[in-house]
Amino acid sequence: xxxxxxxxxxxxxxxxxxxxxxxxxxxxxxxxxxxxxxxxxxxxxxxxxxxxxxxxxxxxxxxxxxxxxxxxxxxxxxxxxxxxxxxxxxxxxxxxxxxxxxxxxxxxxxxxxxxxxxxxxxxxxxxxxxxxxxxx
Amino acid sequence: xxxxxxxxxxxxxxxxxxxxxxxxxxxxxxxxxxxxxxxxxxxxxxxxxxxxxxxxxxxxxxxxxxxxxxxxxxxxxxxxxxxxxxxxxxxxxxxxxxxxxxxxxxxxxxxxxxxxxxxxxxxxxxxxxxxxxxxxxxxxxxxxxxxxxxxxxxxxxxxxxxxxxxxxxxxxxxxxxxxxxxxxxxxxxxxxxxxxxxxxxxxxxxxxxxxxxxxxxxxxxxxxxxxxxxxxx
Numbered sequence: 001x002x003x004x005x006x007x008x009x010x011x012x013x014x015x016x017x018x019x020x021x022x023x024x025x026x027x028x029x030x031x032x033x034x035x036x037x038x039x040x041x042x043x044x045x046x047x048x049x050x051x052x053x054x055x056x057x058x059x060x061x062x063x064x065x066x067x068x069x070x071x072x073x074x075x076x077x078x079x080x081x082x083x084x085x086x087x088x089x090x091x092x093x094x095x096x097x098x099x100x101x102x103x104x105x106x107x108x109x110x111x112x113x114x115x116x117x118x119x120x121x122x123x124x125x126x127x128x129x130x131x132x133x134x135x136x
Numbered sequence: 137x138x139x140x141x142x143x144x145x146x147x148x149x150x151x152x153x154x155x156x157x158x159x160x161x162x163x164x165x166x167x168x169x170x171x172x173x174x175x176x177x178x179x180x181x182x183x184x185x186x187x188x189x190x191x192x193x194x195x196x197x198x199x200x201x202x203x204x205x206x207x208x209x210x211x212x213x214x215x216x217x218x219x220x221x222x223x224x225x226x227x228x229x230x231x232x233x234x235x236x237x238x239x240x241x242x243x244x245x246x247x248x249x250x251x252x253x254x255x256x257x258x259x260x261x262x263x264x265x266x267x268x269x270x271x272x273x274x275x276x277x278x279x280x281x282x283x284x285x286x287x288x289x290x291x292x293x294x295x296x297x298x299x300x301x302x303x304x305x306x307x308x309x310x311x312x313x314x315x316x317x318x319x320x321x322x323x324x325x326x327x328x329x330x331x332x333x334x335x336x337x338x339x340x341x342x343x344x345x346x347x348x349x350x351x352x353x354x355x356x357x358x359x360x361x362x363x364x365x366x367x368x369x
Contacts, residue, residue, distance in 0.1 A: 005355035
């Protein structure tokens with residue numbers, strides 16, 4: 001896992017685990033590496049890992065059972081809430097970008113609708129090229 | 137708990153430590169950062185009991201430095217402590233005879249981990265290999281406080297990665313208090329709980345690395361650059 005230098009590492013670890021739960025890499029109730037294991041694997045200060053785990057426990061994202069290890073939540077409602085939050089965050093970031101181009105919210109909504117109508121096949125040459133890069 | 141109170145140290149006309157006070161919580165890895173000549177090495181040596189302060193005090197759990205506190209402190213110096221005529225196993229025997237808390241099992245694990253040959257002459261070792269040897273000799277003692285002066289200085293990124301991992305692995309097992317002076321801020325910040333930033337013998341900034349990033353939303357290097365620029369004005 002690559003860390004950026006700007007955000008606190010513990011926050012990046014939480015993001016990573018959230019994402020893994022969100023995209024199905026971790027299933028509900030699945031065991032995750034222990035604090036020690038993760039610190040060793042990532043080569044990161046174990047106190048930082050401890051902070052990440054504590055916060056995730058407070059969020060009910062993970063559960064730690066003494067002597068058994070740490071597990072992702074088995075509560076589907078928690079997963080649904082995280083997923084929704086992640087979607088809203090993605091939408092928010094896209095909206096901020098589009099607004100910075102000088103478009104109003106109503107204009108943006110119209111643009112999105114026309115984009116969806118057009119479909120992927122008739123995307124511009126530029127978009128096709130970049131999607132080639134992604135698949136390769 | 138390690139406490140430095142109003143430390144002052146002069147070398148001739150130069151004020152190497154100018155009223156430095158810090159409290160070091162146990163079980164943390166602390167980075168002592170700053171420019172060359174900022175006072176990092178001086179502070180570390182004073183903690184190791186290798187120099188006497190002109191004013192101020194250093195206490196370990198409330199006690200002044202003594203044979204007992206020295207025994208619980210392991211110091212890894214910037215300079216070569218190793219005699220070039222020795223082989224690594226000679227140096228290990230020397231340390232083992234000198235210190236009662238020498239851990240032979242740990243020594244063997246570290247030998248394997250670093251892929252060092254005990255019979256190799258120190259004189260022939262590269263900088264990276266010597267750095268690993270020094271670390272092996274320091275970590276093979278069971279010290280509560282480990283003071284490392286520039287353990288990463290001038291070594292290649294691959295050796296540096298191995299050394300950093302060895303420090304982390306040992307810290308996970310032992311939970312000691314480790315103070316490291318380093319110039320390699322970007323390459324080592326992920327190891328550090330707390331940083332102490334020195335400039336011309338004064339402490340400009342202390343703080344938990346993660347908290348500093350959280351509040352300022354910048355890399356550690358950028359945070360320190362700002363503080364440094366502010367001090368120079």
